Amino acid sequence: MQTSLLSKVTNDKPSHMSDNINHPQLCEWLNAVANSRDKKAFTQLFKFFGPKIHGIARGKFPNEAQASEVVQETMSNVWRKSHLFDKDKGAATTWVYTVMRNVTFDMLRKIKGNKEDNLSDDIWPIAESMVSDDESFDDHLENKQLLTVIEKLPEAQQEVVKGFYFMEMSQEQLAEHLKLPLGTIKSRLRLALAKLKVQLGEDND
Amino acid sequence: MIKHHPKIELIQAFVDGDLPASLSAGIAMHAEMCSQCQQKIVQLTEHAAEVSFEEAFLDKFIVDDTSTIMSDSDSDDIDFEAMAELISQSNDIDIPEPALDKSIVFNDKTYKLPKALNNMPMSKISNIGKLSRARLQLDENEIHTSLLQIEAGGGVPEHTHKGFELTLLLDGSFHDESGEYVKGDFIMLDGSHQHHPVSKEGCLCYTVANDALHFTQGINKLLNPIGSFIY
Incomplete structure (x- = not known):
């Protein structure tokens, strides 16, 4: 006997992007x-x-x-x-x-x-859902390089991460250098690190 | 190569969030090993999102269905702007914990635990002959979920199922009357199937069944009480 979930009928329409959504x-x-x-x-x-x-x-x-x-x-x-x-x-x-x-x-x-x-x-991991390109199933070795991952960050975050880690500037120096409030530097760095952590975790599977 | 995949209806129900946790985890683990099904999931999820969030979706409901006219007026009562304001007062962001690599040991063999099972409570391992089982405690009533190890040369006597039985091969291989199964194969059987899986090199399976096994042959009928042990 089949259970209902095995015989459930669905509309299997091809996926498409709707014009009704901006x-x-x-x-x-x-x-x-x-x-x-x-x-x-x-x-x-x-x-x-x-x-x-x-x-x-x-x-x-x-x-x-x-x-x-x-x-x-x-x-x-x-x-x-x-x-x-x-x-x-x-x-x-x-x-x-x-x-x-x-x-x-x-x-x-x-x-x-x-x-x-x-x-x-x-x-259904939120951070790595919807992988629609094939590259994620290929060899991960290339992607492991930190720099590639950093380059995927929004520009504002890249700037801060590169300054902090590669040029070894302090957060205060960065604030002065980029003419931004210290709080902004801190929050950008925090966002960037959160994103990097996810990306790297994903690639290290 | 993986030859056995979940049916498209099952994948659709998975995407919709309509399957129990046991089967959802089974499909997630299969998709991790099967890029073909992963692609289908991506497409169906995109499509489900489109359908859910199209303006037309709500409009259709308002016209067609009196009960949802109610729900629409309900939603008029909700002050979405105030909710947005309240939520955005917090500056917290969620930093996901890096995925832990957990493992499980059966008879001195260590297996990497698939991510989908990371937070599922598990019973102690019990053994009968060459079979070892750890029950995943998901509390889904008649649905029982386990990790089952068959040691090299072991097997499950010929049996049938009163309900459904999902076997997802996580490691190793086994064969039955219909052929050879390899890591990643998603094998869904119902009461019309009888089989007698044997594993030459040993294997680890994730199993979900909604009723006990029923042994069908000769002396093995005496084993029926252990049918409920295995699944």
Whole structure:
């Protein structure tokens, strides 16, 4: 006897980019959140995604409070994990979908089985989802070189990382050299390191 | 070479987040070893995202379905801007912990644990003959999930399944009446199959089954009580 999940019928349409979504705009907002913690961009993202996530969650959860929690939790993750988004690996919609699906999965497991184990990020890793190029399946040796990875960072972050690690400037010296507040240097360095850690971890599999 | 893959319907359900954790992890581990299925997952995820976030998606609901008119007015009650404001007050960012390389030891052989299993609680290993099993404690009612090691020369007596049985080969190889299976093969069987897997060189499998095995032949029928041990 087959179980229902084995015989489930789905629409298997070819994937395509829709004209109804302004992908470059969403991508820009998400990068603005990642690189400069841009609150206005985040509000725009929220206006776009919030109502849609809410509608989808209403279909999966029995009550309104839970649907709101999915919106809250998904968008919090978008705010806190935006630096893990990589526009070269896929659309902003795909990334937010992954975040939403993971939040939903963990919440449903919690409601059904009272399990707070948060397995979703192990099953669908946020940082390395949506690898659509073939290179990730090739030899990783080349990519292991730190510099290649650093060069993938946004320019503002590259500048700080290179200054700090290769020219061995202090954060204070960098602030002076780049004519930026010390806080900006610190936060750029922190964002860059977070991104590098992910990238290198990925390549060291 | 990997010859056995999850069906597209199963991959779709995986992408939608509709499968139990046990099967989701099985597909994730298979995709890590199979670039072909990894590609399918990427495409289906892109597509699912498109469909979910198209403006038309919500509009369609508002017109078609009275219950979602309700949910739309619900969502009108929500002050998305205030939520955005509250969330963005925090300066914290999430730095993912570097993926740990965990391993598991069966009878002095060490295996690298696939990432998908990193945080799943596991029972102690129990043994019968050349079979060793560690149960993954996912609490999914009738669905039982395990890591099963077959030592070289060992096998599982001929059996059938009342429900489904997924075997994902994580290491080594085995063969049954239908042929040879290698690392990465994703083998989904249901009650219409009978088989008698034997492993010459030994293997480690990830297994998910929603009912006990049922041994079908001669003296092995006496083994039925251990059917529930293995899966």
